[in-house]
Amino acid sequence: MTKVKIGILTTAPEGGDTKAFEKEIISQGHEATIISASDAWPLISEASGHDRLYTRSKTDEKSQRLFSKDLDAIIVRLAGSRATYALNVLRHFTNNKTFCTLTDYSIMTSGDKYWLAQIASRCRVPVCKQILSVDAKDHTELINAIDKQPPIFAKMVHGSQGKGCFVIPDALSGKLFLESMQAAGQPIILQRHMSRKSEKRREDHRIWCIGAETDNVQFSAMTRISTSSDPRTNWSVNHKAEPYTPTQEEKDICIKISKAIGGGIIAVDTMQDDDGKFFLIETNTNPGLGIRNIVSKSKDPVKLSVKYVLDNYNRKQPMQKFWDNISVNADSTGFNQDVFDSFAEKWEQSAKSKWHFAAEFEKHYLAWRFMHNV
Numbered sequence: 001m002t003k004v005k006i007g008i009l010t011t012a013p014e015g016g017d018t019k020a021f022e023k024e025i026i027s028q029g030h031e032a033t034i035i036s037a038s039d040a041w042p043l044i045s046e047a048s049g050h051d052r053l054y055t056r057s058k059t060d061e062k063s064q065r066l067f068s069k070d071l072d073a074i075i076v077r078l079a080g081s082r083a084t085y086a087l088n089v090l091r092h093f094t095n096n097k098t099f100c101t102l103t104d105y106s107i108m109t110s111g112d113k114y115w116l117a118q119i120a121s122r123c124r125v126p127v128c129k130q131i132l133s134v135d136a137k138d139h140t141e142l143i144n145a146i147d148k149q150p151p152i153f154a155k156m157v158h159g160s161q162g163k164g165c166f167v168i169p170d171a172l173s174g175k176l177f178l179e180s181m182q183a184a185g186q187p188i189i190l191q192r193h194m195s196r197k198s199e200k201r202r203e204d205h206r207i208w209c210i211g212a213e214t215d216n217v218q219f220s221a222m223t224r225i226s227t228s229s230d231p232r233t234n235w236s237v238n239h240k241a242e243p244y245t246p247t248q249e250e251k252d253i254c255i256k257i258s259k260a261i262g263g264g265i266i267a268v269d270t271m272q273d274d275d276g277k278f279f280l281i282e283t284n285t286n287p288g289l290g291i292r293n294i295v296s297k298s299k300d301p302v303k304l305s306v307k308y309v310l311d312n313y314n315r316k317q318p319m320q321k322f323w324d325n326i327s328v329n330a331d332s333t334g335f336n337q338d339v340f341d342s343f344a345e346k347w348e349q350s351a352k353s354k355w356h357f358a359a360e361f362e363k364h365y366l367a368w369r370f371m372h373n374v
Contacts, residue, residue, distance in 0.1 A: 009086070011080045025306055036057065073100070194272075202225070211308045220300070222244050263283070268282075269282050
């Protein structure tokens with residue numbers, strides 16, 4: 001058996017979740033290297049193709065160069081205040097064509113709830129009605145646009161573990177709340193309250209979608225349950241959940257949104273409304289591992305994630321499937337005959353000569369390559 005060298009790029013090198021991935025990699029007979037994103041500094045060389053990455057912890061006497069050959073794949077676990085810096089470290093690996101479980105795009109879009117909803121809407125992934133506001137002139141108008149009969153739900157654009165979520169019980173409370181948020185310059189998302197039936201159990205589904213870009217997608221899921229009148233179902237709030245088998249509708253949501261944001265390991269939150277329809281709530285690129293206490297060993301997302309890496313790290317152009325899927329229609333991003341013909345038709349009509357046409361064609365082809373990271 002070939003020993004695969006797997007790095008764990010993390011903003012929490014001493015965290016329990018990081019150690020869990022490290023332990024699983026070793027237990028499957030491979031090598032694990034924890035890379036603290038904040039201890040790493042990428043260097044862009046003046047010599048093309050010779051960019052480097054160095055790391056230095058508090059205990060190191062000097063920086064150590066981390067060579068590309070030292071790692072076959074990267075499991076990405078980034079969050080917190082230094083995640084933005086860490087994205088630059090991640091880009092070092094993706095630029096050097098190292099297989100990574102996430103792209104920078106998947107992390108950025110998952111961190112912005114409204115941006116994610118816009119992507120979902122564009123890709124025909126069901127999301128509930130919502131409005132983004134930062135400087136409303138008529139707060140009642142906004143509330144009525146969501147539902148003329150509150151309660152409605154409100155949340156901040158950025159936030160995790162249920163923080164930054166609010167229930168607006170009536171129009172007056174909503175007006176006071178929005179005025180306060182507006183005075184603080186805080187953008188707020190207003191959205192339809194998914195469950196208005198008081199007798200209905202407050203729950204949602206956390207679904208790990210692993211390998212959406214492959215033909216062997218794996219799912220690990222739990223139902224998260226609110227144990228009080230608090231509508232938040234987050235594990236960090238209630239610590240109550242049970243195993244769950246996603247419906248085909250939910251699997252389709254998971255695969256579609258994971259492809260659209262370019263993620264190999266994405267935790268998708270879904271919720272069912274009172275009419276029985278499932279909606280995307282949000283995606284998570286650094287989900288907690290509380291689910292391991294709920295699901296069976298065969299559905300352990302850490303085990304499934306490591307297996308996914310082992311099955312895919314050595315594919316040709318390892319990140320290309322992600323880039324190709326970051327679009328509304330995944331099959332339209334390839335430079336196929338239709339794309340060629342559209343370029344040719346557009347510039348043939350305006351070209352002053354065949355040389356002018358060739359120059360224009362090359363310019364737009366290069367622009368296309370940049371947009372699709374080819």
